[in-house]
Amino acid sequence: MNKLAAKNNVLERLKDGQVIMIGGFLNTGTPEALVDILIEQKVKNLTIIANDTAFPDKGIGKLVVNGQPARVIVSHIGTNPETGRQMHAGELKVELIPQGTLAERIRCGGAGLGGVLTPTGVGTVVAEGKEQIVSGGKTYLLELPLKADIALIKAWKADKYGNLVYHRAARNFNPLMAMAADVVIAEVEEILEVGSLDPDQVMTPGACVDMLIQGDKIW
Numbered sequence: 001m002n003k004l005a006a007k008n009n010v011l012e013r014l015k016d017g018q019v020i021m022i023g024g025f026l027n028t029g030t031p032e033a034l035v036d037i038l039i040e041q042k043v044k045n046l047t048i049i050a051n052d053t054a055f056p057d058k059g060i061g062k063l064v065v066n067g068q069p070a071r072v073i074v075s076h077i078g079t080n081p082e083t084g085r086q087m088h089a090g091e092l093k094v095e096l097i098p099q100g101t102l103a104e105r106i107r108c109g110g111a112g113l114g115g116v117l118t119p120t121g122v123g124t125v126v127a128e129g130k131e132q133i134v135s136g137g138k139t140y141l142l143e144l145p146l147k148a149d150i151a152l153i154k155a156w157k158a159d160k161y162g163n164l165v166y167h168r169a170a171r172n173f174n175p176l177m178a179m180a181a182d183v184v185i186a187e188v189e190e191i192l193e194v195g196s197l198d199p200d201q202v203m204t205p206g207a208c209v210d211m212l213i214q215g216d217k218i219w
Contacts, residue, residue, distance in 0.1 A: 003162040004191065005211035010037055013150060013183055013211075019047040021106070021148040021177040022060055026052060026079060029170035030059040031154040031187035033215060038152075039066055047071045049106070049146055051099065051173050053080040064092070073146065075099035098126065101143050103176060108145035110179025115144045151181035155204070158188040159197050162206030171203065178204045185211045 014037070024030030038046075039062060048069045054061040061080045063069055071093040077083040086092035097105070104116045117140035121127050131142040153174040156167035164186055166174060178184050186209050 002160045003206070003209060003212045004160065005185070005213055007037065007213075009211060010034070010185060010213065011041055013185070014038060014041045014043050016043050017045045018043070018149040019049065019147070021049045021146075021151040021153075021173075021181055023151070023153040023172065023174035023177050024051065024054065024059055025169070025172040027054045027059040027061075029154050029166070029172045029174055030054065031152045031185075031213075032059060033213060034152040034185060034187050035059055035062060038063060038068065042068070044068050045070045047073065049073045049148055049177075051075050051102065053077050053083040055079055056082050067091070071095065073097065073102070075102050097143075101126075102146075103173065105143050105146040106173065106176045106180050108143075109147040110176060113145060115142050117141070118143055146180065148177070148181040149183065151177040151184045153178050153184065153186050153204075155186050155188045157190045157192060157197065158186060158209075158212055159192045159194045159206070160212075161194050162186065162209030162212055163197055163202045164188070164204040164206075164209065165197060165201045166203050175203045178208045183211075184209050185213065187213045187215065189215050 046069045050060050052074050053064050056065050064083050073095045087094045098120045101120055108116050122139050133140050155164035157165040191214050
């Protein structure tokens with residue numbers, strides 16, 4: 001099954017008010033072309049789930065500067081001063097989550113689990129409003145799963161069925177997000193024929209991927 005998509009196919013999927021996961025770590029492994037489509041489409045009131053908000057002129061940071069997210073759920077915002085400005089001005093809701101907890105909450109969403117117990121954040125502002133459970137004499141926070149309407153992810157190679165291979169550190173949050181969204185759109189650098197990939201290198205199976213876009217070559 002060929003999952004190559006035209007730009008119009010992607011545009012049709014993007015709507016105001018959606019929850020969108022975007023892969024990457026400080027813009028490494030971020031699907032830049034797909035972010036640019038979001039900007040072009042001018043969708044707004046988005047909830048963005050990502051590791052961070054990158055930089056003002058790169059990746060997710062461009063969405064923040066453009067005022068498209070109403071809320072971001074991230075592990076840090078320190079590299080993007082505009083995120084902090086909007087947060088303090090009341091223009092943008094920011095939920096900060098410890099990085100490991102963020103990854104686990106996304107993993108739980110993809111695996112169909114009810115949540116994860118973690119000691120991270122106990123006794124801090126992270127614990128406010130969250131259920132605490134004592135097990136084995138130790139206190140844990142119950143962190144609930146995260147899911148999205150759409151995941152925009154970046155991979156190195158794909159075959160036409162959508163099996164994905166990531167390049168080293170650019171893997172980061174991408175495989176987790178590919179499991180935790182209703183629709184998964186992957187931006188890739190190279191698309192190969194089915195059977196060309198070493199199965200041992202495939203990190204995301206094609207069954208999880210709905211559409212493929214090849215880098216900035218959007219039809």
